[in-house]
Every structure is written in C-alpha cells, then in structure tokens.
Amino acid sequence: MPTLDHHPSGRHFLQIPGPSPVPDRVLRAMSLPTIDHRGPEFGELGLQVLAGLKQVFRTRHPVVVYPASGTGAWEAALANTMSPGDAVLMFETGHFATLWKKMAERLGLAPEFLALPGTCPETGLPLAWRHGVRADMIGERLRADSAHRIKAVCVVHNETSTGVTSDIAAVRRAIDDAGHPALLMVDSISGLASAEYRHDEWGVDVTVSGSQKGLMLPPGISFNALSPKAQAVAKTAKLPKSFWAWDEIVEMNQAGYWPYTPNTNLLYGLHESLQILLDQGLDSVFARHQHWAVGVRRAVRAWGLPIQCADPAVYSPVLTGVVTPPGVDADALRRLIHERFDLSLGTGLGRVKGRMFRMGHLGDSNELTLLAMLAGVEMGLKLAGVPLAGSGVAAAMEHFGAPQAAERAPLQAAA
Numbered sequence: 001m002p003t004l005d006h007h008p009s010g011r012h013f014l015q016i017p018g019p020s021p022v023p024d025r026v027l028r029a030m031s032l033p034t035i036d037h038r039g040p041e042f043g044e045l046g047l048q049v050l051a052g053l054k055q056v057f058r059t060r061h062p063v064v065v066y067p068a069s070g071t072g073a074w075e076a077a078l079a080n081t082m083s084p085g086d087a088v089l090m091f092e093t094g095h096f097a098t099l100w101k102k103m104a105e106r107l108g109l110a111p112e113f114l115a116l117p118g119t120c121p122e123t124g125l126p127l128a129w130r131h132g133v134r135a136d137m138i139g140e141r142l143r144a145d146s147a148h149r150i151k152a153v154c155v156v157h158n159e160t161s162t163g164v165t166s167d168i169a170a171v172r173r174a175i176d177d178a179g180h181p182a183l184l185m186v187d188s189i190s191g192l193a194s195a196e197y198r199h200d201e202w203g204v205d206v207t208v209s210g211s212q213k214g215l216m217l218p219p220g221i222s223f224n225a226l227s228p229k230a231q232a233v234a235k236t237a238k239l240p241k242s243f244w245a246w247d248e249i250v251e252m253n254q255a256g257y258w259p260y261t262p263n264t265n266l267l268y269g270l271h272e273s274l275q276i277l278l279d280q281g282l283d284s285v286f287a288r289h290q291h292w293a294v295g296v297r298r299a300v301r302a303w304g305l306p307i308q309c310a311d312p313a314v315y316s317p318v319l320t321g322v323v324t325p326p327g328v329d330a331d332a333l334r335r336l337i338h339e340r341f342d343l344s345l346g347t348g349l350g351r352v353k354g355r356m357f358r359m360g361h362l363g364d365s366n367e368l369t370l371l372a373m374l375a376g377v378e379m380g381l382k383l384a385g386v387p388l389a390g391s392g393v394a395a396a397m398e399h400f401g402a403p404q405a406a407e408r409a410p411l412q413a414a415a
C-alpha cells in the first residue's frame with residue numbers, strides 16, 4: 001500500500017491524462033522566490049504570460065487567468081455570460097461534458113443535453129461515449145429554436161474521459177448555418193497545447209482551459225479566452241459573479257496585474273512552459289502528439305482490444321481509452337499495474353467506470369517513455385489473465401523505430 005512517504009527507486013510513470021508530467025525546466029522556474037504581486041517585476045511577468053497565452057489560444061482577444069482548477073473556469077464561462085433560467089445546449093460526449101451540464105443545473109440554468117442515442121453492440125458502452133460532438137444534431141436543434149431561447153452551445157473539445165477530439169469548426173458552421181445567435185463555449189481543458197486549437201478562427205466565444213494538461217504545469221490555474229461578443233454579452237448577463245467577473249481582471253491585466261493575488265509561482269511555471277511550447281512551435285507540438293498517439297493505438301490494436309473512440313476521424317492525440325474484455329475490472333487492472341510497476345493509468349469515469357482505462361500521451365514525454373508505459377500495461381494485462389492477440393510493445397516499436405519516423409508524417413489523425 002503506497003503512502004505519502006513511499007519512495008520507490010527511479011521515476012514514477014504518471015501516464016494519466018492530466019495532471020501530465022511537468023518538465024524539470026518548469027519545476028525549476030517555479031522554485032524561484034515569490035515576489036510582490038504589485039511590484040514592477042510582476043507587471044512584466046504578467047504582460048509576457050498574457051501575450052504568450054494569446055499565441056497558444058490563437059486569439060487576439062483577452063485571456064483571463066484564474067487561481068483555480070479547470071472547474072472554476074467552467075463556472076466563470078457560465079457566470080459571466082448567462083442569466084438565471086437561460087437555456088443552454090450541451091452535448092454528451094463523456095464524463096466532463098456531463099459534469100459541465102450538472103454545473104449548469106446547479107447555477108440555475110436550463111441545460112438541454114443532446115446525445116447520440118444507443119448502445120454499442122460490441123462493448124455494451126453508450127455510443128455517445130465512443131463518438132464526438134455531432135454538429136448536424138446541434139444545427140437541427142438550433143433551427144427548431146426559432147424564438148432563439150437557447151443562449152449558448154457548450155461542447156468539450158477533447159473529451160478526456162473517452163479519448164475523443166471533436167471538430168469545433170464544424171459546430172461553429174452549424175450554428176452559423178442555422179442563423180442562430182447563441183454563444184459557442186468550448187472546454188479545451190485537455191486539448192489546448194496538445195491538439196490543434198484556434199479560438200479566433202473557429203469563432204469560439206469562450207474557451208475554457210486549465211494548466212495541468214497540455215501546458216505541462218501542476219494543477220492550480222485555469223483560463224477563459226474571450227471573444228468581443230462574449231465580453232459584450234457579459235455586460236448585461238444576470239447570474240451573480242464577483243470573483244469570476246471578467247471586467248475587473250481584463251482591466252487590470254492591461255498593465256500585467258490582477259485585482260487579487262495571482263498564483264505567482266505557477267505563473268513562473270507558465271512563463272517557462274509557454275517559452276518551451278512557442279520555441280518548439282505549436283504545429284510541431286501537435287504533430288508530435290499525433291505521432292505518439294499513432295504508436296499507442298498500434299499497440300492497442302496489436303493486443304486485440306477495442307479503442308474507446310470508435311471513430312478514427314476524432315481519435316484524440318492526447319490520450320487513448322482502452323476497453324477491457326467483459327469480466328475484467330479495469331480498475332483492478334490499474335491497481336495491479338500501479339503496485340507492480342509504479343505506473344499510473346487513468347481510471348474509467350462515470351458511465352464507463354470499471355470498463356476501460358486511459359493512457360495519457362501528453363506533457364513532458366517521449367517515445368521511450370511511452371514504450372515503457374505500454375510495456376507496463378502489456379505485462380499487467382498478462383498478469384490479469386487477459387488473452388492478447390499479440391505484442392503491443394512490438395507494434396509500437398515498429399512505429400517509433402521506423403526509419404522515416406524522423407520526418408513524422410504531420411497530423412496523420414486517422415492512422
């Protein structure tokens with residue numbers, strides 16, 4: 001039984017899809033002394049961080065930073081733009097979409113939860129939890145709302161509970177084609193800085209994100225990227241808000257400061273991680289995640305196990321969900337792998353609890369780290385008595401070791 005003073009030798013393999021492994025450079029940056037958050041050096045740090053964030057969100061408009069986990073930034077998105085009783089259209093893609101919808105209910109909104117109906121005959125899992133957002137269903141629902149009662153469409157970009165990355169540009173087109181004025185709000189807490197994301201170009205009104213996934217930071221800060229329309233709507237929206245209110249924060253951010261004490265040392269870390277990401281170039285960061293994801297999926301296919309995401313067009317570059325055979329408790333398997341190999345895998349959440357586990361391929365990682373993860377999983381599957389069609393590790397080695405791997409076929413999502 002591991003305890004807090006349990007120190008096994010070597011590095012722990014943190015392969016959950018967030019918090020992700022933090023680069024040593026970022027950890028070192030965070031160890032610098034905490035400074036006066038009203039002093040001159042801080043303003044400089046604030047301005048640099050806010051400018052770098054705009055590049056990562058691909059926006060020219062304000063990005064608000066909160067000293068809170070991603071859940072806080074979900075609340076901020078709704079509290080700033082909605083009024084009591086407002087109808088919001090949300091789409092069930094998995095656990096995180098479900099939690100955001102529950103939050104909307106608790107805040108006194110009237111969410112409508114669209115979902116792909118039915119059950120997958122192969123795995124017995126809900127089809128909605130194996131597929132992405134269906135822009136056509138959203139468009140159809142909005143066309144029926146001729147009174148424009150729906151005030152926002154809320155979707156999850158990278159559904160971390162299933163390993164599905166939905167097409168956000170298609171959702172925007174569906175809203176526009178329906179001629180509907182609803183805001184588009186997107187949770188890209190686990191997509192940002194790992195999967196391609198374009199806040200301005202995709203016409204997103206509020207993007208919600210967090211620190212501990214693609215940005216490779218510890219948990220503790222989160223974000224709202226805004227559109228001019230969202231800022232305008234916020235001026236008349238009636239849900240109570242104070243801590244989360246955008247106006248004062250955006251105002252003070254112009255000089256690099258915050259109305260209350262920001263998370264100074266996490267901002268040092270953010271400064272460093274933005275530098276790492278922007279030096280490498282976002283396109284090469286995205287291509288690297290796609291390359292990793294292809295290797296991991298080859299392994300799952302070689303084992304002969306189903307990949308949770310059933311639609312190759314929306315495979316996540318961030319994580320891969322694996323469905324365990326009937327009768328094999330995925331959480332017991334995860335426990336065994338943790339105890340034997342000091343490797344942490346993501347648990348099945350909500351409606352797929354016990355039926356699947358998740359392998360993260362994000363954060364400070366590389367091909368050999370992922371091969372070690374796959375080796376730990378493969379040994380664990382054998383120890384748990386799961387019959388395997390073949391070696392996933394060998395299949396991933398074929399991919400990572402291929403002579404042409406250096407060129408890394410860019411953005412080969414469907415492979």
Ligand SMILES: *Cc1c(COP(=O)(O)O)cnc(C)c1O
Pocket residue numbers: 018069070071072096156158159160187188189190210213219
């Ligand atoms: C991690 C995550 C959240 C929750 O963020 P917290 O930091 O745990 O509050 C919400 N949505 C998605 C898609 C996530 O991956």
